[in-house]
Structure formats: C-alpha cells, structure tokens
Amino acid sequence: MNMQxxxxxxxxxxxxxxxxxxxxxxxxxxxGRFAGKVALASIPFALGSMFKKAYGTPTGPKDAxxxxxxxxxxxxxxxxxxxxxxxxxxxxxxxxxxAARTAIGxxxxxxxxxxxxxxxxxxxLGTTPGPKPTFDxxxxxxxxxxxxxxxxxxxxxxxxxxxxxxxxxxxxxxxTGVRAYKGQAPNLIPNNDVLTAxxxxxxxxxxxxxxxRQMRKANGAAIPAGVNLKPWITLNQSGIDAPFATAVQPSxxxxxxxxxxxxxxxxxxxxxxxxxxxxxxxxxxLTKDAILLIVxxxxx
Amino acid sequence: xxxxxxxNNQVELLTESTIVPVSRRRFLGYVGLSTAALAxxxxxxxxxxxxxxxxxxxxxxxxxxxxxxxxxxxEAAFYTQVIATTYSGISATEQAYLTxxxxxxxxxxxxxxxxxxxxxxxxxxxxxxxxxxxSRDSVLGTAKAFEDLGVTAYNGAGKLIxxxxxxxLxxxxxxxxxxxxxxxRDLxxxxSFADNTAIDANGLDGARNPADVLAIAGTYIKTKINASNLPxx
Numbered sequence: 363m364n365m366q367x368x369x370x371x372x373x374x375x376x377x378x379x380x381x382x383x384x385x386x387x388x389x390x391x392x393x394g395r396f397a398g399k400v401a402l403a404s405i406p407f408a409l410g411s412m413f414k415k416a417y418g419t420p421t422g423p424k425d426a427x428x429x430x431x432x433x434x435x436x437x438x439x440x441x442x443x444x445x446x447x448x449x450x451x452x453x454x455x456x457x458x459x460x461a462a463r464t465a466i467g468x469x470x471x472x473x474x475x476x477x478x479x480x481x482x483x484x485x486x487l488g489t490t491p492g493p494k495p496t497f498d499x500x501x502x503x504x505x506x507x508x509x510x511x512x513x514x515x516x517x518x519x520x521x522x523x524x525x526x527x528x529x530x531x532x533x534x535x536x537x538t539g540v541r542a543y544k545g546q547a548p549n550l551i552p553n554n555d556v557l558t559a560x561x562x563x564x565x566x567x568x569x570x571x572x573x574x575r576q577m578r579k580a581n582g583a584a585i586p587a588g589v590n591l592k593p594w595i596t597l598n599q600s601g602i603d604a605p606f607a608t609a610v611q612p613s614x615x616x617x618x619x620x621x622x623x624x625x626x627x628x629x630x631x632x633x634x635x636x637x638x639x640x641x642x643x644x645x646x647x648l649t650k651d652a653i654l655l656i657v658x659x660x661x662x
Numbered sequence: 663x664x665x666x667x668x669x670n671n672q673v674e675l676l677t678e679s680t681i682v683p684v685s686r687r688r689f690l691g692y693v694g695l696s697t698a699a700l701a702x703x704x705x706x707x708x709x710x711x712x713x714x715x716x717x718x719x720x721x722x723x724x725x726x727x728x729x730x731x732x733x734x735x736x737e738a739a740f741y742t743q744v745i746a747t748t749y750s751g752i753s754a755t756e757q758a759y760l761t762x763x764x765x766x767x768x769x770x771x772x773x774x775x776x777x778x779x780x781x782x783x784x785x786x787x788x789x790x791x792x793x794x795x796x797s798r799d800s801v802l803g804t805a806k807a808f809e810d811l812g813v814t815a816y817n818g819a820g821k822l823i824x825x826x827x828x829x830x831l832x833x834x835x836x837x838x839x840x841x842x843x844x845x846x847r848d849l850x851x852x853x854s855f856a857d858n859t860a861i862d863a864n865g866l867d868g869a870r871n872p873a874d875v876l877a878i879a880g881t882y883i884k885t886k887i888n889a890s891n892l893p894x895x
Contacts, residue, residue, distance in 0.1 A: 465853050465855075473865070474865075475865030476864075557820055558818070561836070562866035563865065565839075565867040566861055566865060568844070569841070569844035569861075594762070594842075622773055623827070630773065635765055639762060639769060642762065643773075647833065
C-alpha cells in the first residue's frame, strides 16, 4: 500500500481535499517521506483522523461541546474529591453524623457518578477525558496566594475539621455548579443528547444546594445575623458569615437580578412579588471565565 | 395533514387583509372553533381553542414557552390555593416556604405571560378536585409531584429550544424548581431531596418530553391542550 498514491488519487478526485485537511498542502505532500519513517501500523490512525477532519462531523461544534464537558469534569472532580475527603475526614467524624452523613453520602455518590458519566461521554465523543487536578481545599493555591495548604480554609477553619466551614463550602460549590452548568447550556445546543444530560446534572446540583442550605440553617453556624437562609438564593446573599464572606461572594454576585429579559419581575402584572422573591425565582448563570476565577484558588 | 393544508389555503385568502403572518397558526385555531368549545365557560374568550384538538400551544420556541407557561400556571394556581386555605397543622416554617414558592411560581407565570405577549395562550382552567387542601400529605404529595414534574419538563424541553437566550431563561427557572423539589421532598421525608426515585444511577435527574409531561399534568388541567405543533427535536 502506497500512501502517497492514495493521497494523489484522492486529490485527483477531489482537488480541494488537501485544503479540507487544514490547508497544510506542503505537509501533506511530504506525507510519503513521513510515512516511510513511522511504523506501518500507526498509519491507518493518522490517515483516519485526516479523513474524519476532511469529511466527518464538523469539528467546530464538537470541539465546543467537548470543551464544555472537560470544564464540567473539572468541577465534578472538585466536588467529588471534596465530599470524598469530608466523608473520610477524622476531623468531621463527630460532627458529620446520622442523617447529615447519609445526605452527604448521597451527594458524594452523585458527584462521583457525574465524574464517571462525563468521562464516559468524552470518551464516546472521541476525546480523552482530562486528568483529575490536584486540589487544595484551603484555597491557598492561587497566584500570589499564601501557598498550597495555607489558604483561609486551613487549620481550625479547614472544611475537614470545622463542620460549619464544610457546609458553607459545600453550599458554595453547589450554588456555583448550578451557575456553571447554566452558563454552558447554550454552548451545547448543537448536541441534544449532551445538552439534555447537562441539564439533568444541573438540576441535581440545585437539589444538592437546596438541601445543603437547609442543613446550614438547621446547624445555624457561620450565618450572618439577620439573614434568613433559604433553599433558594435571596438577592446576592451567600448567607455565609465573615471571615469567609468575601471569599465566597463572587459565587453570588449577579444573583440579585429582579429583571428578566427586560421584564421587571417585582410586582409583575399587578401581582405581589417582592424584590427578594423576584431574585429567588430565577437563578443566574456565570461564564466559564468567572467560574474558573472562583475555583482557581482550589486547583494546584 | 390534509385538513391542515386545506385550512392553510383558506387562511391564505384571509391573511393579507385581516391578520399578521405571525398569528396565522393561532388564527387556524380560531377558524376551527366550534360552538361546543364555546360552551366551556372559562374558555369562552379563548381565541386559540379547537373543538377537536384543544388549545394550541403553537410551534417553535413560542410553543415551548407556552408549554412552560401552561405548567407555571398550574403550579401558581396550586400554591395560591395552598396558601389561601392552609392545611391543618401547618408550621410557620412550612407556611413561609410555601409562600415563597407561591411567589416564585407566580413570578414565573407572569414572566412568561409578559414575555409571550400576544403569543401567550389564555389562562388555563385547573382541576384540583383530586387534592385535599386541608391535608398536609395531600398538599405536599401534590407539590412534590408538580415540582419533580416541572424539573423533568424543563430538562426535556431544553433540547427543543432554538434560541440560546430562551434556553438560558429556562435554565434560570428549572434550577429554582429543583430547589423547590428538594425542599418539598425533605418536608415529606428528610433526606429524600435527591433520592433514587428522582435521580438515576448516573447521578442524572429526569427528563420528559412534552407529551409525557402533559399526560401527567392533564389530571389537574381541565382545559384541553394541543401540543402537537411543538418541536420534537
């Protein structure tokens, strides 16, 4: 089998072939020399990928979709490891008990299932799932920060020692996850199956957030005085007290919207709808960049 | 299809002078209106009813928004009744939560009504005869069914939406419905916020197509709804 002849034959039948495979005409003309240097077994793969690029599914939408999936996978890795660590943490053994431990076990199982599901989906789409990052749940590992392991969630404020901090961080991760999936949904429009699956994860994260907020309300710790913490997000309130309030606030900024698609929701059409209710009734998306800024301190 | 085509031909003759193109489908329903449909009290003012096929939600994104509007009408009417006639033994916490949820659903309903403008379906007539509003079990059981159904409805409708903006709006609402669903489930049985009756082995919530959702919701909606013009993919 002579690769150069195959390329030439294709080019005769489809003069634009070499343009279609990325326009690297010169490189393609050298394919014969290149082919002589590589193991014969690998050539079908190289050729196969060229054909796919020239004639297969448009790569643009597929790349956009796998980009979203890789991004989502990073967030799910983060959540899964966070809960896995908490369940195993000796420091939470006396506080994370009974129904609370059962609930966190349920949530952890979902996050681990999401990791597996996203990896399988990426593989099915022909993309290698990204590896799990190394996480620093003290939030120490951002540029110019105090260094790995020394962030504000360290020592007595570690989520794996301090139950209130654990719940506050869990709530924030879930509320952030909801915003992340919501923000990516439009990018998934070209693939109905992936879009639907992402929405099916999105609402699970919202269920988690709702329950964690109830757990925090019942626990009562680290909630600012005068704040009525609810299963839904009121205005841009995190419901998380100092010294963590500032750190988590980017996950809640923008949630205070009371206008949707230029329609004012407050007292809409003569109904009694307060500003609080108007903001609670709609969760807001965040861009990928905004989400990455939020999770960056946790990624080494 | 044959009937629809013949109606289309009729409408073609009328549209130029009488209605704007965007309302042609609605007008089709009006053409088909019979005296039988007019006999339904609350539907008397409905311009979009068809005696055989019911209230036409429309097609494309408008159809999906009307579909969402219909579901939000159902939820808002339910919680309005829940708060108007609270069940015996309701706690202050439960009443506060259910009042919040009522306000959210009213906000959703009115948002769709305003966003749809002239394309909005009219108000639906609901049928809550199967619900005992004085019973906590009945009210919360129905609330759970509605919220879980709403989540699966939005999850299943996402792929039917063409406009990224509408998809985002649906996303803004569905996560709030999921928050409601989790809370209601926890009120019924603590810790059931995302149990395996709602979430599958992949950690995924449900997704239902409009036909399946409306078949379930139909128990509570007296108005006959025609979803046959909704997109299917």
